Amino acid sequence: MEFLTKYWKKIGMLIVIIACLFNIVAKLVAKVPYMEQLRESAQYVSESENNNNV
Numbered sequence: 001m002e003f004l005t006k007y008w009k010k011i012g013m014l015i016v017i018i019a020c021l022f023n024i025v026a027k028l029v030a031k032v033p034y035m036e037q038l039r040e041s042a043q044y045v046s047e048s049e050n051n052n053n054v
Helices: 002-006 008-053
Strands: none
Touching: 002 008
């Protein structure tokens, strides 16, 4: 128990740093499918407009 009381600030900072890194990585990973979804939506709208004009 003395270990926790002696180093609680360092342990807290380590937890905060890990949480921040996890948050950044999660946002970067989630960005790729969003771009694919935008691309597919644009392609669908374009194809829909082409079909309506024909």
